[in-house]
Amino acid sequence: xxxxxxxxxxxxxxxMINMGPQHPSxxxxxxxxxxxxxxxxxxxxxxxxxxxRGSEKLCEYExxxxxxxxxxxxxxxxxxNMELGFCLAVEKLMELEIPDRASYVRVILSELNRIASHLxxxxxxxxxxxxxxxxxxxxxxxxxxxxxFESVTGARMMHNYFRIGGxxxxxxxxxxxxxxxxxxxxxKGIEECDQLxxxxxxxxxxxxxxxxxxxxxxxxxxVSGPNLRxxxxxxxxxVSKPYSIYDRFDYAIPIATSGDCWDRYYVRLEEVRxxxxxxxxxxxxxxxxxxxxxxRRIARPPKGExxxxxxxxxxxxxxxxxxxxxxxxxxxxxxxxxxANLQSLQYLLKGAYIADAVTILGSIDIIMGEVDx
Amino acid sequence: MENDNNSFKDDKSNLSxxxxxxxxxxxxxxxxxxxxxxxxxGMHSLQEDIQLNIEPKYINSICKVLKNSPDLxxxxxECITLVDYEKNLEVVYHLTSFKLKESIIIKSLISIxxxxxxxxxxxxxxxxxxxREAHDLFGVNFSGHPNLKPLLLFEGFEGYPGRKSFPIxxxxxx
Numbered sequence: 154x155x156x157x158x159x160x161x162x163x164x165x166x167x168x169m170i171n172m173g174p175q176h177p178s179x180x181x182x183x184x185x186x187x188x189x190x191x192x193x194x195x196x197x198x199x200x201x202x203x204x205x206r207g208s209e210k211l212c213e214y215e216x217x218x219x220x221x222x223x224x225x226x227x228x229x230x231x232x233x234n235m236e237l238g239f240c241l242a243v244e245k246l247m248e249l250e251i252p253d254r255a256s257y258v259r260v261i262l263s264e265l266n267r268i269a270s271h272l273x274x275x276x277x278x279x280x281x282x283x284x285x286x287x288x289x290x291x292x293x294x295x296x297x298x299x300x301x302f303e304s305v306t307g308a309r310m311m312h313n314y315f316r317i318g319g320x321x322x323x324x325x326x327x328x329x330x331x332x333x334x335x336x337x338x339x340x341k342g343i344e345e346c347d348q349l350x351x352x353x354x355x356x357x358x359x360x361x362x363x364x365x366x367x368x369x370x371x372x373x374x375x376v377s378g379p380n381l382r383x384x385x386x387x388x389x390x391x392v393s394k395p396y397s398i399y400d401r402f403d404y405a406i407p408i409a410t411s412g413d414c415w416d417r418y419y420v421r422l423e424e425v426r427x428x429x430x431x432x433x434x435x436x437x438x439x440x441x442x443x444x445x446x447x448x449r450r451i452a453r454p455p456k457g458e459x460x461x462x463x464x465x466x467x468x469x470x471x472x473x474x475x476x477x478x479x480x481x482x483x484x485x486x487x488x489x490x491x492x493a494n495l496q497s498l499q500y501l502l503k504g505a506y507i508a509d510a511v512t513i514l515g516s517i518d519i520i521m522g523e524v525d526x
Numbered sequence: 527m528e529n530d531n532n533s534f535k536d537d538k539s540n541l542s543x544x545x546x547x548x549x550x551x552x553x554x555x556x557x558x559x560x561x562x563x564x565x566x567x568g569m570h571s572l573q574e575d576i577q578l579n580i581e582p583k584y585i586n587s588i589c590k591v592l593k594n595s596p597d598l599x600x601x602x603x604e605c606i607t608l609v610d611y612e613k614n615l616e617v618v619y620h621l622t623s624f625k626l627k628e629s630i631i632i633k634s635l636i637s638i639x640x641x642x643x644x645x646x647x648x649x650x651x652x653x654x655x656x657x658r659e660a661h662d663l664f665g666v667n668f669s670g671h672p673n674l675k676p677l678l679l680f681e682g683f684e685g686y687p688g689r690k691s692f693p694i695x696x697x698x699x700x
Contacts (some may be wrong), residue, residue: 202678207687214694372601372624375652386624393627460575460605460620460631471620473607488605488620496655525678 167195170507174203178281178511181521185514189507197502199495204525212485217243217317217452220482225311227487228523231270233262233302234465236315241396242461242472243317246454249446255319256398257439261332262305262314264428264435268339269298270466271421272346274518278418279350281515282359287350294342301335317452319445332436336429343425351419360414364501364513367412374500375493378468379420380517384412390464402434414516421518451480467491467518489523550576553628556597561588575620577631582617585634586644586670592621592630593649599625603646606656608664610690615641615664636666638689645671663688 173184182203188196208227212220224235237259244251272295279287299309304325306312314321325331350356366376371384381388389406391399407423409416458475468490475484494517501513550569553576557567565580565588580588592600604620619632636643645668647653657668658677665686668674676683685692 202676202680205678210687210692210694213690369601373651375603375650388624462604469604471605473605473618473620475609484607484609486605486607486609492655493652496652500651 172510174200178515179521180277180515180519181524183519183521183524185510187502187507187510192506192508194502194505194507194510197499199498201495201521201524204521206526208526209485209487212482214481216480217454217482220485221315221317222311222313224487225313226522227489227526228270228465228467228470228491228520229310230273230520231266231466232310232312233259233266233314234270234463234470236312237263237397238461238463238465238470238472240315240317241463242459242474243452243454245461246457246459246474246476247317247448247452249318249448251397251446252319252443253398254439254442255444255446257435258320258324258444259315260398261432261435261439262302264432265298265301265335267428267466268425269295269302271425272298274421275346275350275418278515278518279356281511282356284350284353284356287346290342290346290349294339294346297335297338301331304331316445318448319443323444329436332432336432340426340429343422343429347422351422357415359509359512360418360516362411362413363509364414364417364505364516365412366497366501370500371412371497374497376468376497377490377493378464378466379424380417380468380494380497382407383409383416383420385410388469390462390469394462396461396463401438402431404430404434414512417516417518453478453480462488465490467520467523468494487523487526489526491517491519491521491523492526495519495524549626549628553598553626553630560591560595564588575629575631577633579633582634582636582643585617585632586646586649588632589619589646589649599623600630601625601650603650603652603656604629606646606653606660608660608666608688610638610664610688611635612690613638615666617643617660617666619646641666642669643667644669647671660688662686665689 168189170187170189172187173179174182184200186198187194208223212223221236221239224239225232227235272291276288276291302312303309306314366384368384368386371381372386385408387406387408392406404427407420409420454476456476456478460471460473463470470490471488473486474482477483498517502510505513554567564584565578567578569576592598600621600623602622602624604622607618609616609618614635615638617634617636622629634643643666645657647657655677657671658674660666661668661674662676662679663686
């Protein structure tokens with residue numbers, strides 16, 4: 154840690170503390186400059202861009218089917234949700250009808266990925282506030298999901314499983330039984346995790362009434378997803394503007410009111426339970442059938458543009474696609490939820506104790522691959 | 527793509543080909559009342575949202591009305607996108623009103639030789655990083671933005687990598 158000393162005109166001494174880019178609690182390469190007065194943070198300057206790979210520019214030089222692989226690498230703990238967002242945008246542009254079975258498989262896998270992503274949050278957030286054990290329990294469950302993904306898509310991460318018009322291949326033979334078993338184990342694991350950390354006295358003291366953001370401020374900063382719902386705004390794209398087949402399921406959207414770190418944490422835990430409910434319904438409704446719509450090998454969407462919103466584990470994931478009629482997109486813009494969520498950090502950290510900086514940063518649940526793109 | 531680059535975008539026949547919903551009809555009449563002299567209002571064929579095409583000089587005043595008038599209250603700025611059409615840059619704003627449960631798109635064309643547009647960061651704080659990113663990658667100057675420092679790129683980076691004219695292969699970093 155590098156410390157610069159600057160002396161103000163008044164007698165008090167301001168310290169500039171550099172945090173990151175290689176800091177275990179920044180979940181990637183993210184740098185913060187904290188200007189502190191005693192124990193209080195008075196000014197924050199976030200620096201991002203260490204992971205900037207120019208994904209949006211690269212998309213313009215790849216065919217539509219190849220772009221899916223780039224989307225895998227945006228939010229690298231929720232790969233399938235990213236693939237889903239892009240595929241749906243292209244399909245909307247081409248006005249494609251997707252076979253029902255493919256849609257169900259997509260929903261099941263995306264919701265599983267949401268659970269895996271939230272479990273990762275649960276584990277690392279425990280670490281952020283100083284609890285070592287939760288991460289072991291969370292990763293045990295997450296590993297089961299990743300293994301399941303491997304058996305279905307062939308890869309633990311970076312699946313490239315969703316195709317424009319459907320999915321890559323038929324599910325493995327014992328898919329339903331294994332998914333049933335997985336859901337039972339994961340549900341049990343979630344309850345275990347909940348009992349382990351949520352009502353822990355030290356955890357409550359570290360997170361309750363820390364990093365509070367009101368609904369109107371959160372909306373003004375463009376915050377979305379669980380972070381926004383923790384502040385009491387009922388916005389979930391799956392319900393407010395249902396995409397794919399999300400209107401066929403019956404589930405609840407967890408909402409908290411106080412908008413502090415604990416609420417942001419607990420909303421995610423509740424969401425995992427709702428995802429399990431969605432997957433169970435999807436399993437019951439899913440029928441045999443084709444898995445890929447009749448599409449040409451090389452997709453050529455007509456001239457036009459579309460902005461497609463989906464609900465990724467981190468919030469409103471928007472894909473803005475401009476097509477010039479060729480086999481490559483003219484422009485792809487990714488509205489990454491973490492990017493907007495991270496903006497609120499400057500507000501959240503102002504006036505907070507320096508000991509809470511990591512608690513607050515962790516509760517926003519950022520993924521730098523998505524922020525920097 | 528290389529030749530005749532502007533032919534596919536300014537296709538006005540696309541506008542108003544989709545039927546607006548009742549709610550949207552009401553919004554369109556509201557917009558016509560408020561901005562008829564400043565914006566062309568319609569629906570795009572694929573996007574289900576109302577689209578306002580406006581001149582860059584009106585952006586701040588229109589956005590202020592959109593956010594602050596109680597019958598509209600577009601309080602959520604989702605995204606600011608830049609699209610490079612080689613001669614022009616198009617600035618695209620996606621807004622949502624939680625009250626009306628409607629989304630709209632605002633589009634404004636600026637010349638690539640003098641890419642200046644008013645900042646909306648005084649209206650939505652969410653615009654801060656979106657504008658900084660656009661400044662980084664496309665070289666757009668948002669007048670009125672308090673802090674247009676590089677966000678994704680490092681200080682002293684030359685060129686605008688988001689633009690079509692920026693080479694993807696011949697670029698030497700070191």
